[in-house]
Amino acid sequence: MSSVKNPLILRQLFHKETSTYTYLLACGNTKEAVLIDPVLDCVERDLKLLQELGVHLVYGMNTHVHADHITGTGKLKEALPDCKSVLGSKSGARADVYVAQDENVKFGNLALECRSTPGHTNGCTTYVLHEHEMAFTGDALLIRGCGRTDFQQGSPSVLFESVHSQIFSLPKHYKLYPAHDYKGFSVTTVEEELAHNTRLTKTKEEFIKIMDNLNLPYPKRLGKFCKITSSREI
């Protein structure tokens, strides 16, 4: 670790009910922090952790507009008025800061590169922390799988292109952290997914066929979510 110029404080946090991962990242030098994909039900936990670690939240970021849980960004901003919400520019929801392809979100001496990875939703964004060789892929890429493409502007063809051009093109040893996992996995690498992803190692045609035949039930919280986003920031 001593070769890294700017140390990172990283905490992977889990919401059991929706199997959602939230990530707390802080610059070890300046203590400026971001939360990626905070969950409304866990805001009290996350606020306490920020305080205990002595870090200062500058951004509450979302990889996308969530259908399966309600973001905690709005509630975090109520508690920490200096904190700004961040969202992909094509998400179609309210935020303080919209980010597009190749833009950087800075916290302290560290920066997250934004890569547009639509296909699960139009606004899906993968955040890459090059200095620490890792990326936060949201629902675009899950461990051995991917997010569904059958609602919220989903498109298997677009998702396939996104993952191959924006995530699988990263160096093979980069760690990948997803927004969800349902089997108890917490992290993967580009190399692992290139070899073992059950869907994205297929041809584009095969992938589209798989995704068009998943026959998944409608997300439990989608209705609740839509009501909330119409009246408050996500």
Add this chain to the structure above:
Amino acid sequence: MSSVKNPLILRQLFHKETSTYTYLLACGNTKEAVLIDPVLDCVERDLKLLQELGVHLVYGMNTHVHADHITGTGKLKEALPDCKSVLGSKSGARADVYVAQDENVKFGNLALECRSTPGHTNGCTTYVLHEHEMAFTGDALLIRGCGRTDFQQGSPSVLFESVHSQIFSLPKHYKLYPAHDYKGFSVTTVEEELAHNTRLTKTKEEFIKIMDNLNLPYPKRLGKFCKITSSREI
């Protein structure tokens, strides 16, 4: 990471039903691996992951005899006959290799130092990976808490001494990985627990009083577990 002589492959794995963490550690150079606290229900998942990562399991290790879930060590050994089970020498259960204070468990070019941390059970062992500045604390130390002390040779007085002498004495920046978490936390540090552990920052007398008054229900799986350990290796 480039300053580390022997790279580590680390995977934190979760069993949702019992909120148990299993750790896969492998030497990045030789690909020899260990699993700490494997869960019976997850053995198929873990075997697949070992295969996908191209690593070779040499030890199935337990931090202690578990009351809240059934270890996967026996089933792993059936699938991988070269693998040996490892357990603290005072655990009172069967294993291939018993480890005592200051012994090392080697996998490839890496080694886990064994520290005896009784108090939750007599045989509780904390495994320290000095080269990567981390320790696996089992149920002796949990994030902001600790394992219960009201059955299986539990003793709050002994646990207090174990944690203070064997875990809190590690360098402050060492990462600590517990065997369970119930609030979605995945990792902590010695420094964090020295400052914020809700029980172990108290005096020994206060700690004993807290632990003697938890009034917890009897573990659901304790009966099942005892039946199994009498007839098979844990």
